[in-house]
Amino acid sequence: MNLSFWKTFSHWRDKKREERLILSKQENKCPQCRGRGFFVMPGDYLGALPVDCTGCNGSGTFLDWEKQ
Numbered sequence: 001m002n003l004s005f006w007k008t009f010s011h012w013r014d015k016k017r018e019e020r021l022i023l024s025k026q027e028n029k030c031p032q033c034r035g036r037g038f039f040v041m042p043g044d045y046l047g048a049l050p051v052d053c054t055g056c057n058g059s060g061t062f063l064d065w066e067k068q
């Protein structure tokens, strides 16, 4: 892998992240949990347990995510 390829790739990645942030802001959704407010942890022997999103404290809104 050469350096220019890596630069292009990281630029593309940053751009994608930025686009996702803008979209999340417009929809007032937390970009970490996509507005759900929780994550479902798979693979737990008790079954899939929802865990509060650490980014928005479980509210699922962009405003709360931004405050963190």
Ligand SMILES: [Zn+2]
Pocket: 030, 031, 032, 033, 034, 035, 036, 037, 038, 053, 054, 055, 056, 057, 058, 059, 060, 061, 065
């Ligand atoms: Zn969240």
